[in-house]
Structures are given as C-alpha cells and as structure tokens.
Amino acid sequence: MCHKLVLASALAFTCGVLPALAQSRSAMESARNRMVDDEIVAAGVKNERVIRAMRETPRHEFVPRHRRKFAYVDMALPIGDGQTISPPFIVAYMTEAIDPQPSDKVLEIGTGSGYQAAVLAKLVRAVYTIEIVEPLGRKAAKTLERLRYDNVHVKVGDGYLGWPEHAPFDKIIVTCSPEKVPPALVAQLKEGGRMVIPVGERYRQTLCLLKKTDGKMVSETLQPTLFVPMTGRAEAGRKVLPDPANPTINNGGFERFAGDPPAPDGWHYQRQLELVSAKDAPEGEHYVVFSNETAGRGSHALQGFAVDGQKVPRLELSVLVRGNDIRPGQNARQLPVIIISFYDENRATISEVGLGPWRGTFDWQYESRRFIVPRKAREAVLRIGLLGATGEIAFDDLKLAPAGK
Numbered sequence: 001m002c003h004k005l006v007l008a009s010a011l012a013f014t015c016g017v018l019p020a021l022a023q024s025r026s027a028m029e030s031a032r033n034r035m036v037d038d039e040i041v042a043a044g045v046k047n048e049r050v051i052r053a054m055r056e057t058p059r060h061e062f063v064p065r066h067r068r069k070f071a072y073v074d075m076a077l078p079i080g081d082g083q084t085i086s087p088p089f090i091v092a093y094m095t096e097a098i099d100p101q102p103s104d105k106v107l108e109i110g111t112g113s114g115y116q117a118a119v120l121a122k123l124v125r126a127v128y129t130i131e132i133v134e135p136l137g138r139k140a141a142k143t144l145e146r147l148r149y150d151n152v153h154v155k156v157g158d159g160y161l162g163w164p165e166h167a168p169f170d171k172i173i174v175t176c177s178p179e180k181v182p183p184a185l186v187a188q189l190k191e192g193g194r195m196v197i198p199v200g201e202r203y204r205q206t207l208c209l210l211k212k213t214d215g216k217m218v219s220e221t222l223q224p225t226l227f228v229p230m231t232g233r234a235e236a237g238r239k240v241l242p243d244p245a246n247p248t249i250n251n252g253g254f255e256r257f258a259g260d261p262p263a264p265d266g267w268h269y270q271r272q273l274e275l276v277s278a279k280d281a282p283e284g285e286h287y288v289v290f291s292n293e294t295a296g297r298g299s300h301a302l303q304g305f306a307v308d309g310q311k312v313p314r315l316e317l318s319v320l321v322r323g324n325d326i327r328p329g330q331n332a333r334q335l336p337v338i339i340i341s342f343y344d345e346n347r348a349t350i351s352e353v354g355l356g357p358w359r360g361t362f363d364w365q366y367e368s369r370r371f372i373v374p375r376k377a378r379e380a381v382l383r384i385g386l387l388g389a390t391g392e393i394a395f396d397d398l399k400l401a402p403a404g405k
Helices: 009-015 025-041 048-056 065-070 088-097 115-121 134-146 183-187
Strands: 077-080 083-085 105-109 126-131 152-156 169-174 189-201 204-213 216-225 273-277 286-292 300-306 314-327 338-343 349-355 360-372 379-385 390-402
Touching: 025 048, 025 088, 048 088, 048 115, 065 077, 077 134, 088 115, 088 189, 088 204, 105 115, 115 126, 115 134, 115 152, 126 134, 134 152, 183 189, 286 300, 314 338, 349 360, 379 390
Parallel strands: 105 126, 105 169, 126 152, 169 189
Antiparallel strands: 077 083, 189 204, 204 216, 273 286, 286 390, 300 379, 314 360, 314 390, 338 349, 338 379
16 A cells, blocks of 8 residues: 655644635646646746646546645645545656656556556556555546546556566656565666665655666656555565654754765755754754745644554654744744654544744743654654745754653
C-alpha cells in the first residue's frame, strides 16, 4: 500500500487558508488557477506543458465529495483505506522531473486516487498505473474511465514488480517510498529513460531522479521529501525502523545540509527558508530563517516521526526563536507557530498542539512546552515557519523528547 505525502488539514486550518468553494465549474476552475499560480508556479515549477496540465486536470473529481472544498488547497487529502491524494505541488514537481514527452509510455507505481495518472495522461502517449489496494485501484479506474482518460490503463497488483508485459517504459514515477530502488523497475526502464522515486527511511526520504545510461542508473538528488509508510512485504522488510517509544527531531540544530543553495537535511516541503551560517548562531554554526512579504503565502518546513501514545504519554518541545517585524497574514490566525499534528493507525487526524504564536520583533529567546500525547497516536507531523504571516522568523536548537509526569 502506498501512502502519499501528508500535509494534514491542520496546517491549512491554522493558516486560515481554506477557501469556501462553491461546487460550480467556474468556481472550481478559478480556485484551480489560483492554486497553480500560488503553489506550483511560485514554488518553482517551470515546464509550461506541466503547468497547463495542472490547470486542466480537475483534482476535485479525485477527492471524496465531502472534501471537495479543500480540493484546490496544496495539501494531501484522505481518500480511504489509509491513503491520501498527493499535494498538487508534489504531483507537478515529480511530473516535471521526468520531462514528459508526447511519445512517452509512462509507468506509475501507486495509483491512489488516479490524479497523478490524469495529469500524465495530458502529457504522454500512454500511462500504465498500478495500485496494490484493490478498492482504491478499482475506484480510480472507474473515475478515469468516467472522465474519459482513455490512454490510462489501471492494474491492481504489486507495483514494485512493475508491468513486464508492457515494458520497457520511457519514464517511471513512483509515489511510494521504498528503502531501495526496486530492481524490477530498473529492468523495465528503457535505455535513456528517467525514473523519479522517493527513497530512504520511513520518515527520512530523498526524492531522487534516476537516469538509465549504458544500462546503469545514474542518480541525482532532488530534495528531501516525506512519503509516509506503506504496508506490505517491502515495508515489513525494512532494515532501518523508527522507534515510536522515543520520538525525536531530526537535525533540529540545522547543522546538516546539502544542495546549492544549501538546504537542511531531514526537513521537507521547504518554502521561503534560508539556511544561515553564522559564528554568532545561538547553537552550533547554523540556523534557519523564514521570510515572507506576501500575506497568506506559504513559508514553512515539516518533518514526520513515529510516536506511540500508549508508550509516550507526554512530550516536551523546545526551541530558540527570533522574530523581526512579524505581522498576521490574511487573518489573525496566520502567525508563526510550531505545530504538531497527531494521527492514528489509519492516518486520521486526532489532534494538534502548538508552541507559539509569535509576533513583532524580538531577539533570540528560549521557548518550551509540555503536552499530552493522545493514546491512539501512532505518528505525527511537525511544522515550523511563518504559516502565512509576514516578516521574518528564525529557529535553532529545536528539540523534542518524551517528558516525565
């Protein structure tokens, strides 16, 4: 089972950005265009064909009816059976990475709702997509058929085995996160082909672009990402497992980084973030700064972690924080805060807690809070940033650990 990247609705509620969408076609189209402009183009996607496909693909048709008012917010949405539809930016970013051509035959692993396949269908000759969860696979096939995506072919099965009878493929998109690249997919990729895939530990993955050259896979690191756990043999066979009895923050001091410009390891979905190297850093030699001049625009980063509420009744969160001219965004709720959202075993949101909010201008200061972990919690997502506010906020030495009574 492939669980797509999670940006829970709690983020949107906290930022106050959820639109009250009417169900009319014109309202949906308007909301879709705003989403593409604000969350896809503004975030760096440049391929004009991909941008056009994102404008033309009706995402609301691929989400449950009771969640359609959230369809054009850049967030994951539950679609049943423990899965979510990927955020639009991730779909656009992964699609752009494979450089889709009109003559391409593309394999997608992890059909989910069918949304990624629908976007691809507008860009390539044929899409072959596989979903391991039978109810989702069958529902996606019906949706794609109803919307007349005739060049999309859906199969229920183990995606990591590929679709050998239709190989080789020009491009492959994997929306599940294995520990290593599945050999069958490498074998079914055409010489000169591209594969985009999130690889790594359960809560620490890197989105990679692989190119097949002279029969060998040449890997390029794109960005940190968070595709939360799958189920099945591949997931059960992982060698590196999280410890839900001892949750912690990865790289909370921002001392590990990569890329050009440098970005902190372990932090995903980074928006308007700068890694600062300074001798006067309050802890270590680096910290991060979030800056935003446009009220309501996203400025954040996140990471996920495992936590068992039956084993960890309380957590303590602490941080060093500094602010400069911080003002509310489009409404009074859009202020910087550190949010932790808890999820149960089905990845339904249970509750959220926060440290902050902050406003105005202030020098480095220490902040901490203890809070209760819901007993049903099995994992969580932590977010930091301005979250729609304007100004500048800096963070360093972010820590999370089980707390005593």
